[in-house]
Amino acid sequence: MNIFLAIITRDLLLAVRQGGATFLALVFFLLTVTLFPLGIGPEPAILARVAPGVLWVAALLAAMLSLDRLFQADFEDGSLEQLTLSGLPISLIVLAKIITHWLTTGLPLLLAAPVLAILLNMDNEGFAALLLTMLIGTPALSLIGAIGAALTLTVRRGGVLLSLLVLPLYIPVLIFGVSGIDAAVHGLNAKPHLLLLAALTVAAIPLCPWAAAAAVKLSLE
Amino acid sequence: MGNMEQFLSMGGYAGFIWPAFGIVLIVMAFLWIASMRSWRKSEQALASLRQHRRQRGDIEE
Amino acid sequence: MFQGRDIACERGERRIFTGLNFTVAPGQALVLQGPNGCGKTSLIRIAATLLKAADGALTWNGIDVAENPEGHRANLHYIGHQDAVKGALSVRENIAMWARIRATTDDQTEAAMAAFDIAHLADTPTQYLSAGQHRRTALARLVASPAKLWLLDEPTVSLDQAGTACLQQAIAAHRAKNGMVMAATHIELGLDDAQILQLQPQLMTL
Amino acid sequence: MSIHYFANPARFTRLAGRIQPWAGGLTAVLLLIGLYMALVEAPADYQQGDTVRIMFVHVPAAWMAMFCYTFLAVASAVALIWRHPLADLAAKASAPIGASFTFLALVTGSIWGKPMWGTWWVWDARLTSVLILFFLYLGYMALWEAIEDGQKAGKAAAVLALVGAVNVPIIKFSVDWWNTLHQPASVLRMDGPAIHSSMLWPLLIMALAFKAYFVTLLLARMRMELNLRRIRAMRLAERTS
Numbered sequence: 001m002n003i004f005l006a007i008i009t010r011d012l013l014l015a016v017r018q019g020g021a022t023f024l025a026l027v028f029f030l031l032t033v034t035l036f037p038l039g040i041g042p043e044p045a046i047l048a049r050v051a052p053g054v055l056w057v058a059a060l061l062a063a064m065l066s067l068d069r070l071f072q073a074d075f076e077d078g079s080l081e082q083l084t085l086s087g088l089p090i091s092l093i094v095l096a097k098i099i100t101h102w103l104t105t106g107l108p109l110l111l112a113a114p115v116l117a118i119l120l121n122m123d124n125e126g127f128a129a130l131l132l133t134m135l136i137g138t139p140a141l142s143l144i145g146a147i148g149a150a151l152t153l154t155v156r157r158g159g160v161l162l163s164l165l166v167l168p169l170y171i172p173v174l175i176f177g178v179s180g181i182d183a184a185v186h187g188l189n190a191k192p193h194l195l196l197l198a199a200l201t202v203a204a205i206p207l208c209p210w211a212a213a214a215a216v217k218l219s220l221e
Numbered sequence: 222m223g224n225m226e227q228f229l230s231m232g233g234y235a236g237f238i239w240p241a242f243g244i245v246l247i248v249m250a251f252l253w254i255a256s257m258r259s260w261r262k263s264e265q266a267l268a269s270l271r272q273h274r275r276q277r278g279d280i281e282e
Numbered sequence: 283m284f285q286g287r288d289i290a291c292e293r294g295e296r297r298i299f300t301g302l303n304f305t306v307a308p309g310q311a312l313v314l315q316g317p318n319g320c321g322k323t324s325l326i327r328i329a330a331t332l333l334k335a336a337d338g339a340l341t342w343n344g345i346d347v348a349e350n351p352e353g354h355r356a357n358l359h360y361i362g363h364q365d366a367v368k369g370a371l372s373v374r375e376n377i378a379m380w381a382r383i384r385a386t387t388d389d390q391t392e393a394a395m396a397a398f399d400i401a402h403l404a405d406t407p408t409q410y411l412s413a414g415q416h417r418r419t420a421l422a423r424l425v426a427s428p429a430k431l432w433l434l435d436e437p438t439v440s441l442d443q444a445g446t447a448c449l450q451q452a453i454a455a456h457r458a459k460n461g462m463v464m465a466a467t468h469i470e471l472g473l474d475d476a477q478i479l480q481l482q483p484q485l486m487t488l
Numbered sequence: 489m490s491i492h493y494f495a496n497p498a499r500f501t502r503l504a505g506r507i508q509p510w511a512g513g514l515t516a517v518l519l520l521i522g523l524y525m526a527l528v529e530a531p532a533d534y535q536q537g538d539t540v541r542i543m544f545v546h547v548p549a550a551w552m553a554m555f556c557y558t559f560l561a562v563a564s565a566v567a568l569i570w571r572h573p574l575a576d577l578a579a580k581a582s583a584p585i586g587a588s589f590t591f592l593a594l595v596t597g598s599i600w601g602k603p604m605w606g607t608w609w610v611w612d613a614r615l616t617s618v619l620i621l622f623f624l625y626l627g628y629m630a631l632w633e634a635i636e637d638g639q640k641a642g643k644a645a646a647v648l649a650l651v652g653a654v655n656v657p658i659i660k661f662s663v664d665w666w667n668t669l670h671q672p673a674s675v676l677r678m679d680g681p682a683i684h685s686s687m688l689w690p691l692l693i694m695a696l697a698f699k700a701y702f703v704t705l706l707l708a709r710m711r712m713e714l715n716l717r718r719i720r721a722m723r724l725a726e727r728t729s
Contacts, residue, residue, distance in 0.1 A: 002385050003384075007383060010383065013375075014368060014370060014371070017370035017371065077366055077367070079366040081332055081360070082366040083383065084332070084355070085355045085356075085358065085360055086384060086385075087352050088352065089352055147648075151644050152634070154640065155635060164626060164630055165627040165630075165648060168623040169651070169652075171662060171663070172658050172662035175666045179665070196662075218643050228527075231541070232537045232538035234539045237539060237542065237599050238538060238539065238542060241595075241596045241599040241600065244596070245545045245596065249701060252584065252588050256708050256709050259712050260715075263719070266719055267715045267718055267719055270719060296721075
């Protein structure tokens, strides 16, 4: 447990020192969302209608863009193999990195989402659902994304490949996340959507680190 | 030849049915030819490489 | 006692060596020698369980390492070609961070910096260091957290004479405390009494 | 006979050499019979008219899209768990075949949709999940291409295939759920009434023809991959000796 926490604090410290990643993900999120009113027109009713989808798609892309650095920097300078020698199972090391990824991208996106929801004229009923779906759903983005990041570790300029691998796997998260907000906006019961989203995240917690660890082991060999 | 024309017209849906069957056959034929060709090419490359080694008197596998 | 029996290694569908045996007893050192490409790095990585042996087994005090690979990893230090030093962190932060990740109870960071003569650089971010100083920071990990087995792959790369001397002293102190060392190196490391394992490039047979 | 019986590449090559011509011939015969039955013999549907004939290629192609992915996932599992040396070749060889059938299912579905729905594409649950399956195939093939070391690429692709296999049912479920929430205004269901035997036979024959096609190409592609692997090994040996 100490090692686990030590890895998380290390990664957080590095994220703070090197900065950039969190800030870039946030700016990307903001910019993408801004493009939509410019693309489809400023009419409030239309924006309100597409707001949940736009927010989720933008969050998904922003989370994905920061993924290719998840293991890459540590892989290149030899830190990743040193980490695997810490005596902690590789799947737990991967989980520690996933948690850091969520703390440095998922959480900031979650906090920024309500502000952008206002810009998109989203109905007030949707705010709680937006926060809840993002809270439950963004960890799944980090978890699933870690597999793609680990698989493309030895690939030069793996970023595009990473998105090809990861985006199809993100679709269920997108669907349940948006449908949860939609239900709340239309005064329907959002609970089943949230439960399905939660089931997805809970199932991903043991499975994704395990699969990503297998891929990490491969690239170290 | 009325029958033939009737057949070809496919109840007025010729514009959909023939392209559908056509693309299926084209894609399948294309993949077939490509696979067979690359397989034969690999057989030839392997054979020539082996012959080359035999000529040099290397021990075969 | 760390042993390898009948170790075989395959890289990129190619056999590099087979039937390799070695033993490292407490306080002893084993030096790997041989031309480039004969598998010194691979053998050290196999010993660190970073690479899977195509055949054979590693044992630690007679117990198969495969039974508890995590325990084995916690028992060793590995110095590879890469330094695993983060440019954004200072020398002290880098060393202390690895000591913490190795779950060290008594942190020897200060002693480690003294041992490799980089204490005066403690607060300098490592991105400003020279290659030799960078290497010293990486090597300081060895001292900062105790581990019974040191696996060193060309540890003296980019070190100057003084740096090599620091490493020699550290190795001697480690062996005095019954530590084990397995090293691939071209340079004399004060290991006259070490066993030599000569690796031969394999004749290719398909 | 253990699972490793056919692991011997030489034995496999011999066996494949014997099966491949027969599978190829069977493909041609079944395809001709199937086409004749589908285009000539089968009656037009009372509701959909002659367009129903598209079903005879669309549905078997969609079946094959799923079948190939299942095959790919099982072969990947065998490769990872038992390290069967031919399994990752089988998985690699099946991917382009599966991707082609998935593409064909999409295109024929779209062509069928135009007269049925009045539009080339609707975000119908089935078309949508087949589209996502197509992306999964593309990702799998791209990963094989991107990693240079053949053994590493095989293992990485196998991990991806298994992750994908776990996800396919989840994706299918989520897309169905999404589709029921956003049911398009007027969609003619494709299922229609229970299928009549005059339609069932051509469907089955076409499906069998596609299966035989799959077997033929799988064997040819596996033999090609084996040859390439041998050539690479020989070249490597030459370089080091």
